[in-house]
Amino acid sequence: MLREAKTDDVRVLDVRQRDCDFTDEFVIATARSKLHAQTAAQAIVYQLKQRCKEVAPGIVPSVEGLGTDSSSNSQWLVVDCGSVVAHVFEEGARELYDLDSMWGGQSMSLEAA
Numbered sequence: 001m002l003r004e005a006k007t008d009d010v011r012v013l014d015v016r017q018r019d020c021d022f023t024d025e026f027v028i029a030t031a032r033s034k035l036h037a038q039t040a041a042q043a044i045v046y047q048l049k050q051r052c053k054e055v056a057p058g059i060v061p062s063v064e065g066l067g068t069d070s071s072s073n074s075q076w077l078v079v080d081c082g083s084v085v086a087h088v089f090e091e092g093a094r095e096l097y098d099l100d101s102m103w104g105g106q107s108m109s110l111e112a113a
Contacts, residue, residue: 001086002029002040002044002088005036005039005040007088008030009028009029009030009094010027010029011027011028012025012026012027012028013027013028013103013104015103018104020103023080023082023083023084024083025084025085026085026087026099026103027086027087029087029088029089030089030090030094031088031090031091037077037088038063038077041078041086041088044086045061045062045063045079048081055080056080056082061079061080061081062079062080063077063079064079075089075092075093075096076089076090076093076097087099
């Protein structure tokens with residue numbers, strides 16, 4: 001979904017071995033702007049809602065970090081997809097928060113796939 005949204009450097013981190021009890025994998029991607037990040041995250045939610053009502057019991061797909069208006073300063077959006085959590089960063093924020101290194105694990109780039 002994030003590749004279809006034209007995000008960059010899409011990676012999958014297997015976090016099951018990292019004491020993570022709320023998900024199995026992180027998908028991390030970089031967007032070129034705030035609008036691009038918002039559009040990509042909302043596209044995930046839209047596609048998930050087409051497939052299922054809940055991603056886990058009582059949890060509907062939604063975007064965290066959007067704020068209540070377009071002036072939100074968030075550079076990092078999160079979509080809870082159940083066994084996968086998608087993180088969409090604006091350029092610069094991905095390096096700042098560095099989830100790739102923090103969570104380590106087996107990283108797989110989806111750029112070549």
